[in-house]
Amino acid sequence: xxxxxxxxxxxxxxxxxxxxxxxxxxxxxxxxxxxxxxxxxxxxxxxxxxxxxxxxxxxxxxxxxxxxxxxxxxxxxxxxxxxxxxxxxxxxxxxxxxxxxxxxxxxxxxxxxxxxxxxxxxxxxxxxxxxxxxxxxxxxxxxxxxxxxxxxxxxxxxxxxxxxxxxxxxxxxxxxxxxxxxxxxxxxxxxxxxxxxxxxxxxxxxxxxxxxxxxxxxxxxxxxxxxxxxxxxxxxxxxxxxxxxxxxxxxxxxxxxxxxxxxxxxxxxxxxxxxxxxxxxxxxxxxxxxxxxxxxxxxxxxxxxxxxxxxxxxxxxxxxxxxxxxxxxxxxxxxxxxxxxxxxxxxxxxxxxxxxxxxxxxxxxxxxxxxxxxxxxxxxxxxxxxxxxxxxxxxxxxxxxxxxxxxxxxxxxxxxxxxxxxxxxxxxxxxxxxxxxxxxxxxxxxxxxxxxxxxxxxxxxxxxxxxxxxxxxxxxxxxxxxxxxxxxxxxxxxxxxxxxxxxxxxxxxxxxxxxxxxxxxxxxxxxxxxxxxxxxxxxxxxxxxxxxxxxxxxxxxxxxxxxxxxxxxxxxxxxxxxxxxxxxxxxxxxxxxxxxxxxxxxxxxxxxxxxxxxxxxxxxxxxxxxxxxxxxxxxxxxxxxxxxxxxxxxxxxxxxxxxxxxxxxx
RNA sequence: UGGCCUAUGGUGUAACUGGCAACACGUCUGAUUUUGGUUCAGAAGAGUCUAGGUUCGAGCCCUAGUAGGCCAACCA
Numbered sequence: 001x002x003x004x005x006x007x008x009x010x011x012x013x014x015x016x017x018x019x020x021x022x023x024x025x026x027x028x029x030x031x032x033x034x035x036x037x038x039x040x041x042x043x044x045x046x047x048x049x050x051x052x053x054x055x056x057x058x059x060x061x062x063x064x065x066x067x068x069x070x071x072x073x074x075x076x077x078x079x080x081x082x083x084x085x086x087x088x089x090x091x092x093x094x095x096x097x098x099x100x101x102x103x104x105x106x107x108x109x110x111x112x113x114x115x116x117x118x119x120x121x122x123x124x125x126x127x128x129x130x131x132x133x134x135x136x137x138x139x140x141x142x143x144x145x146x147x148x149x150x151x152x153x154x155x156x157x158x159x160x161x162x163x164x165x166x167x168x169x170x171x172x173x174x175x176x177x178x179x180x181x182x183x184x185x186x187x188x189x190x191x192x193x194x195x196x197x198x199x200x201x202x203x204x205x206x207x208x209x210x211x212x213x214x215x216x217x218x219x220x221x222x223x224x225x226x227x228x229x230x231x232x233x234x235x236x237x238x239x240x241x242x243x244x245x246x247x248x249x250x251x252x253x254x255x256x257x258x259x260x261x262x263x264x265x266x267x268x269x270x271x272x273x274x275x276x277x278x279x280x281x282x283x284x285x286x287x288x289x290x291x292x293x294x295x296x297x298x299x300x301x302x303x304x305x306x307x308x309x310x311x312x313x314x315x316x317x318x319x320x321x322x323x324x325x326x327x328x329x330x331x332x333x334x335x336x337x338x339x340x341x342x343x344x345x346x347x348x349x350x351x352x353x354x355x356x357x358x359x360x361x362x363x364x365x366x367x368x369x370x371x372x373x374x375x376x377x378x379x380x381x382x383x384x385x386x387x388x389x390x391x392x393x394x395x396x397x398x399x400x401x402x403x404x405x406x407x408x409x410x411x412x413x414x415x416x417x418x419x420x421x422x423x424x425x426x427x428x429x430x431x432x433x434x435x436x437x438x439x440x441x442x443x444x445x446x447x448x449x450x451x452x453x454x455x456x457x458x459x460x461x462x463x464x465x466x467x468x469x470x471x472x473x474x475x476x477x478x479x480x481x482x483x484x485x486x487x488x489x490x491x492x493x494x495x496x497x498x499x500x501x502x503x504x505x506x507x508x509x510x511x512x513x514x515x516x517x518x519x520x521x522x523x524x525x526x527x528x529x530x531x532x533x534x535x536x537x538x539x540x541x542x543x544x545x546x547x548x549x550x551x552x553x554x555x556x557x558x559x560x561x562x563x564x565x566x567x568x569x570x571x572x573x574x575x576x577x578x579x580x581x582x583x584x585x586x587x588x589x590x591x592x593x594x595x596x597x598x599x600x601x602x603x604x605x606x607x608x609x610x611x612x613x614x615x616x617x618x619x620x621x622x623x624x625x626x627x628x629x630x631x632x633x634x635x636x637x638x639x640x641x642x643x644x645x646x647x648x649x650x651x652x653x654x655x656x657x658x659x660x661x662x663x664x665x666x
Numbered sequence: 667u668g669g670c671c672u673a674u675g676g677u678g679u680a681a682c683u684g685g686c687a688a689c690a691c692g693u694c695u696g697a698u699u700u701u702g703g704u705u706c707a708g709a710a711g712a713g714u715c716u717a718g719g720u721u722c723g724a725g726c727c728c729u730a731g732u733a734g735g736c737c738a739a740c741c742a
Contacts, residue, residue, distance in 0.1 A: 005680050033742050124740055133738050135668045169740055179669045181738055190740035209742050232671060233737050318679040322672050323735055330691050340704060415700055453700045520701045547702040
């Protein structure tokens with residue numbers, strides 16, 4: 001059994017188990033708000049909680065956090081359930097926070113009676129002002145000390161709809177001076193005269209997140225409530241509410257859930273905010289939540305991603321507490337890895353040029369055997385038609401090219417996949433000089449060694465198909481991380497390219513969702529828009545292409561190389577970095593680095609330098625760097641002092657010759 | 667002018683206090699190949715944010731910094 005190393009959450013659980021928590025008390029939950037579609041970021045949270053459920057054979061509840069009737073809709077509930085199921089996870093119970101409205105209300109009454117909650121009747125502006133700021137404490141509001149009787153009366157009338165929205169709220173009475181702003185008398189209830197997707201018009205007060213979420217965990221006796229990092233400050237409040245409520249029924253509900261937070265998933269070149277994704281949908285930038293360019297589960301599904309690949313992906317990214325940006329290349333690796341093993345191979349030409357095989361009889365057709373998947377012996381084979389006139393990719397032919405070009409060129413030979421070897425003899429061009437036909441001759445000897453193999457389709461047998469090729473939606477690595485620019489500024493105008501392609505006839509019967517590898521091109525699946533008349537493919541992902549990397553791309557000035565989302569580093573820290581490895585470099589590189597350090601040194605102040613004098617003896621490189629900086633400073637008029645002299649003397653007696661040399665130079 | 671969290675190759679995650687640090691992606695070689703795919707073999711790349719300290723020994727413990735993130739919705 002291969003012991004995979006545990007992530008920090010698993011460590012916590014193991015520790016709890018070791019401290020006496022019974023294994024069958026473990027219980028998790030995934031708590032989406034039904035106000036949008038699930039995206040790849042949620043998959044991490046899903047993978048964590050459901051994964052833990054699988055690992056410990058513990059139940060995982062699907063609980064919709066539906067406390068805001070203004071935003072939540074049944075459509076989203078359905079979509080979320082569909083997506084989780086599609087990913088292959090099973091929840092123990094389908095639950096709703098709204099199921100607990102009555103219980104929550106009853107507990108709120110008890111809290112009021114204890115003097116732990118009160119009705120505030122100010123405007124939200126007034127309350128916000130009293131709340132202070134992160135750096136300034138808040139002050140008590142005028143209604144903070146209402147009597148229990150008055151609070152009870154008011155809260156009761158709130159519930160019965162006697163007041164307008166915004167006129168009163170129920171707040172927990174904690175501490176307006178608390179350093180954690182969430183503890184400054186947080187709201188528990190607001191008046192909302194809106195119909196709820198489940199409770200209809202039963203309620204006109206609705207509980208807030210903090211009050212609802214923790215208590216829902218508690219009611220369900222969740223052992224570990226896992227959420228993303230931004231809820232860390234909420235934990236204190238989560239615990240406060242939990243402790244208040246616990247004393248009302250410690251025997252019936254003994255488990256106090258534990259909230260722990262992990263860093264959410266970020267993917268390079270994409271956005272993950274539901275609000276922003278909604279904007280793309282609403283503004284028609286994409287065709288809907290399931291547009292294949294969207295990072296939603298439904299978008300990825302339509303694009304051709306498999307549940308397997310997505311699960312593997314979230315497993316691979318790991319779980320920790322630091323902010324991260326995952327390279328989309330990892331996601332692409334996961335889907336290629338899966339599809340390589342499972343997708344049947346077919347031939348399709350996306351950008352055709354005609355090939356005429358002049359020594360092949362006009363009417364002859366041969367059906368040649370083609371392997372369905374070299375990675376899967378069970379996959380069997382099919383037959384593809386070969387005839388005199390074929391299409392190959394334009395990019396697979398050049399009139400003249402060097403010998404690193406393995407494809408077809410005039411006078412050169414190339415193998416046609418599953419068929420013969422052909423030689424290009426001459427080309428026919430139109431008035432614009434565009435090649436319209438490539439005339440070739442074929443040879444039936446297929447045993448010959450030739451470097452290149454091309455895919456092709458027989459023109460008269462080929463099916464026309466629409467192919468939708470996608471590129472990233474955004475051209476920036478982190479489109480929503482720029483304070484001065486809107487994420488919409490980075491939209492890629494060429495994220496969708498529709499081409500008319502020619503595919504082999506076996507694809508006639510392909511059904512919606514079917515996945516294929518178009519040989520040498522990539523993985524494609526049949527889009528939901530396909531009809532019996534018109535077949536439509538989505539490009540899921542291209543094959544790895546080491547050839548494309550070598551050919552200098554004449555594309556747009558690669559935005560990838562543009563300034564990283566890092567801020568300018570201080571010269572001193574750059575020098576330290578350079579210095580560290582100084583002694584490891586060969587001489588020429590050493591000279592280069594030295595020049596760089598001397599240049600940077602001009603921006604360093606003496607105050608920044610002095611701490612480096614104490615650098616540990618073994619860090620020779622850093623000390624050399626310090627000597628170099630010092631040299632620049634002395635040259636520009638710095639007066640020697642005791643610290644400097646001491647440092648120089650110490651350097652001169654070092655065992656490292658480089659250091660001694662530099663120090664002696666001073 | 668406060669509280670909380672985080673810091674390990676380009677990226678993401680590991681490392682029971684004990685060997686100048688492991689795995690995956692990415693990058694680069696080479697071999698194989700009727701997919702410039704796959705597979706296989708290999709390489710480069712990290713003094714673990716900085717400076718002190720404790721220790722025979724520190725990525726891990728202590729102190730002080732630095733940098734980044736989160737917190738002021740009747741949202742979740």
